[in-house]
Amino acid sequence: MGITQRRDRDRQEMRKLIVDTATQILVEEGIDQVSIRRIADRIEYSPGTIYLYFEDKDDILYEAHLEAFSAFLDAEMTVAAIPDPLERLQALGRVYVNFALSNQRMYDLMFLIPVPRIQNKEKYDWSVSIRTYQVLRTIVEECIAQGRIKPNHPDVVSMQVWATVHGLASLIIRQRIPMVDKELVSRMVDPVLNYAFDALKA
């Protein structure tokens, strides 16, 4: 009976190999360079083989996007040790933008393209995105409870903070900020975040 278990293990390893290879190509060359055939080439299997392990390409990207969220969750956790909630909130904002700008291709997969399998309400697992949002929301709640920021429904405040950091990161990644050169744009990040968080203070 060890055999079916080994088969299961082999199967999981193969799935991981495929997802990791897809992620590798994604990070190195961008999302539109990720193709079934290129993944197959790298792992030295035929394209058809991949379909023995995944329904379709979307399925692979979905798995990759879950891993990306997991890595992002780790990044979020680095602020947990900061005692002051307002400082923690600001740190989270910086960590967010920093993650997005340091892992632009990953952030692309997570937030900029239509997320894989999102149409499939049955199959899409919201738990990771909920967990990342909860990190933010919990800090916001603490800030409100301690009267450190202007009070409002915690979801409203959380959305406002999230919109700001996501908006900033995505405008930069998509190069939608006019005139100023890249150097100048990245020098704007800190002042904008400072201004945004200052405004929230009670």
Add this chain to the structure above:
Amino acid sequence: MGITQRRDRDRQEMRKLIVDTATQILVEEGIDQVSIRRIADRIEYSPGTIYLYFEDKDDILYEAHLEAFSAFLDAEMTVAAIPDPLERLQALGRVYVNFALSNQRMYDLMFLIPVPRIQNKEKYDWSVSIRTYQVLRTIVEECIAQGRIKPNHPDVVSMQVWATVHGLASLIIRQRIPMVDKELVSRMVDPVLNYAFDALKA
């Protein structure tokens, strides 16, 4: 000599027909349904013909994205009549999010996908994007001059406002807001904008 002029006119009309058809397919069925062959089908020409009028597909999308910016500029202008600069700023924010959510496929082309031809620094014309940004920046300057909002470099404030509205719109369009159903999400828009603008007040 009227002939070369007629040829020029015909050429421009054909270009417009192609761009309009592309835009039509984009709005009706989304950006990944826009293909050279489908445009050719609709206007009843062969695919090859399109290449007599445009370098490549990117060129067509680039032209369509310029038109989208022009429409967006018109929407922005509707707030010009509001006398109070702070009210005007808030109205602009609402117009922005409203435009994005009412024209999601257009907004996709303008801000969510990698903008066509953006790599080609030579060929990319920044003037429309600069103009749209200037509308925001001018209002922000006036607000600062009148001491209506917390003072800072006008570009910093403008970026913060822009990031908020763009972030909010793009998170909604990309369905990245967890748990809450669509109905609930759209009910969050106004409170979030109100909270964000309240925070800016001096």
Add this chain to the structure above:
DNA sequence: TTCACTAACTAAACATCGTTCAGGGTATGG
């Protein structure tokens, strides 16, 4: 009118993509 020239257009082809499928191995278990 006739001839050459130019511009507009098409059909077919190429490479690439996601995906499917018939067939060939290979290990497993009786």
Add this chain to the structure above:
DNA sequence: CCATACCCTGAACGATGTTTAGTTAGTGAA
């Protein structure tokens, strides 16, 4: 030793963007 799973491949299908050889039609001069 054989049958039954399973793993894998190569070729194929339809779709994509793009290029090109070749046809058609309008223009301007002889």
